[in-house]
Amino acid sequence: MNKDYVGLLKFGEKKHMDMLYNEGLLYFNTFNYFINLEDNGDGRSDIYEATTEYYAGEGLNDINLIISDGYNTFPLTRENGTQSVAYNENRNVYSHLYSMTYIDVNWTLKNNLLIDERNFANGKDYVVLIYDAVKFLERLKNKLNENNWKFNTGHIEYINPNNYSGRMGCFKKLNTFSYQNEFRIAISQNNKQTPITLSIGSIKDIAFCPLSKEEFYKMKLIVTDK
Numbered sequence: 152m153n154k155d156y157v158g159l160l161k162f163g164e165k166k167h168m169d170m171l172y173n174e175g176l177l178y179f180n181t182f183n184y185f186i187n188l189e190d191n192g193d194g195r196s197d198i199y200e201a202t203t204e205y206y207a208g209e210g211l212n213d214i215n216l217i218i219s220d221g222y223n224t225f226p227l228t229r230e231n232g233t234q235s236v237a238y239n240e241n242r243n244v245y246s247h248l249y250s251m252t253y254i255d256v257n258w259t260l261k262n263n264l265l266i267d268e269r270n271f272a273n274g275k276d277y278v279v280l281i282y283d284a285v286k287f288l289e290r291l292k293n294k295l296n297e298n299n300w301k302f303n304t305g306h307i308e309y310i311n312p313n314n315y316s317g318r319m320g321c322f323k324k325l326n327t328f329s330y331q332n333e334f335r336i337a338i339s340q341n342n343k344q345t346p347i348t349l350s351i352g353s354i355k356d357i358a359f360c361p362l363s364k365e366e367f368y369k370m371k372l373i374v375t376d377k
Contacts (some may be wrong), residue, residue, distance in 0.1 A: 156306060157336060159284045160252040160266065162275035168361035171279050172309060175351035179247035182321070184346075197328065201243050202319040207235035210316020223331035235312060236315070237319075245303065245321055245337035247347050253284075253306060253334045265372060267330040271364045278367055283357035290351045291336065298349075307331075 161171055170176040185200045199205070206214055216227040216236060226270050227233040271278070281287045288304065295302045309326040310319075321337050338345060362370075 155256045156253045156334075157256055157284070158254045159281040159287060160254070160270070161279045161281070162252065162270055162272070163259070163277060164274060165277045165361055165363075168277045168279045171363055172351055172355060172363045175354050177249050177291070177336075177349045177351070178266075179249045179347040179349065181247055181344065181345075181346060182243055182245065185248070189245075195322065196227075197324065199237055199319070199325060201239060201321065202237045203240045204238040204317065205235065205312075205319050206237075206316040207312055208316065209312035210314070211236065213316065218319060243321070244345065245301075245339050247338050248321065249336040250331075251334045251336075253332050255332050258332070259372070265367075265370075266332065269330050271367075276364055277361045278364075279358055279361050280367075281354060281358040286357045287351075287354060290354075291349075294349060294351045295338065302337060303336070304336045307333040307335060 163171075167178070182201050185197065188197075210231050211227075211233060214236070216233075217224050218227060219225070225231075227236060252266055252270055259265055292302075292304070301306065303322075305322050307322050307328075309329040310323055311327045312327070322335060324333070338347070
């Protein structure tokens with residue numbers, strides 16, 4: 152884990168958080184589910200999910216893009232009002248994902264809060280706080296390797312939609328989602344079109360039991376060594 156990131160949190164319904172805490176049960180949904188998800192206020196809907204490339208600002212000067220209605224062609228340029236262009240080649244490396252939230256030390260010290268309150272979104276009124284993220288990820292990676300699943304893990308890099316140009320992929324998102332401080336586990340199981348569950352065993356020794364929003368915000372934050 153990066154030295155500026157500590158712990159991992161998972162938000163969700165109490166019954167699902169109980170299963171995570173007691174059994175280490177992780178629910179990997181498909182990328183297609185998130186790509187087609189309608190916005191219901193829970194922070195998961197992202198029209199740019201699985202975008203391959205994104206161009207905005209001066210980066211638009213480096214591409215030559217033309218659209219046609221079958222009779223006429225029209226160039227998409229900054230001069231005619233194009234603000235950004237997103238491209239998806241429909242060949243995703245990963246098929247399923249599991250998302251968590253990390254604690255950004257610098258943000259926490261600045262705001263005197265562990266996380267942004269918006270992470271308690273609709274339907275996500277409980278949280279499991281994993282205080283030993285290193286052991287958690289070690290167990291998870293061991294289980295994924297046992298299954299011979301191709302996977303990748305990492306913190307989401309948030310980009311400025313007004314001036315970023317370049318590759319995207321599943322570990323980059325627009326900075327409108329930066330409050331989520333997302334840590335993502337992506338796996339490749341392209342032969343499976345439905346969600347996948349994976350159990351790594353109880354995490355009671357490395358996490359707090361599921362906490363409601365009210366219980367979570369009653370926790371004391373003590374900084375002993377910045």
